[in-house]
Amino acid sequence: MSSKVLTQFLQANLQDLKDKGLYNEIDPLESANGPVITIDGRELINLSSNNYLGLATDPRLKEAAIEAIQTYGVGAGAVRTINGTLKLHVELEETLARFKNTEAAIAYQSGFNCNMAAISAVMDKNDAILSDELNHASIIDGCRLSKAKIIRFNHSDMDDLRQKAKEATQSGLYNKVMVITDGVFSMDGDIANLPEIVKIAEEFDLITYVDDAHGSGVLGNGAGTVKHFGLSDKVDFQIGTLSKAIGVVGGYVAGKRELIDWLKVRSRPFLFSTALTPGDVAAAKKAIEILMDSSELQQKLWDNANYLKKGLKQLGFDIGDSETPITPCIIGNEVQTQQFSKRLNEEGVYAKAIVFPTVPRGTGRVRNMPTAAHTKEMLDRVLEIYGKVGKEMGII
């Protein structure tokens, strides 16, 4: 028999979410997560993945994974420090360090895990963290886990950051102060003002931490936002994920050798959770090699993104001020946004509605993630459908 308290809690809260239209029904894909996906037997043009470069289904990655599985099997067998470190893990980390232009790197099982691991390995209750108010949930949770004082600054507001950095460092209350930001903010597609953040950090001796989950593979000739601004030797923690543009799964920190050595002895997901599987590691390494070798996929991604943005703008949609391929189509009203996404789906486009509380009230949007794998024909079809639904609903 299950607990009455639990049953009441679940039923009441699930119903509450459903009443408010905030309960998310998950659609299982019957196909690979490519530019076209199959759901319920219907083919849809997919504008909702983070598979920016189409690498999730790239034959070169599949081949690398299959080969690694043939050699090493499907599981790493243990945590990294016991005997789960395969030669492959070390090779991946060396490749990541070259990719990010740092002395060393450490891989984790996911980007989320990486933020759980890295922040609390260095920060504790005698420290403070300056955190952009729009930082990703995993950064927020990682900060909480560290027990450091969390001081939020207004989104990309450098005056606010400077003021709070000054207060925190001059208060005498904290041993260390860190500033943490996303490299690219995933809801609006804007880029963090890293040159100014680094300047403020130098002024007040802050530890710098940039989570570039949406920038790697996209900006800085593929190496990400930090490289984009030429700051590779000025950011202490460069966090990335292997699950978005890289197309596989996993996360990493790139930085100075001493930092990585410390994380290997002090970060708990590294010490207490089984290592990434051989197939994942080999595929991720292959992806990074492809990125370092050629900018063809990034070029294609940006071409497609610019094409889609131009088309949506010409149709009369509000696409915000994104500086990256992330292309929000801002509708405003929450109910209308959901309805818009539903109509797109019925017409053959899979683009999810994002509404409060993920974004501020009244700024509901359908978020489009064009990728290198889309063809011009697919994007033309998308624009046609956007035009049709937009007119039908009186949005354009």
Ligand SMILES: *Cc1c(COP(=O)(O)O)cnc(C)c1O
């Ligand atoms: C997606 C994302 C993560 C989580 O990465 P996973 O590898 O999917 O766990 C972490 N940080 C940011 C900023 C992200 O956008």
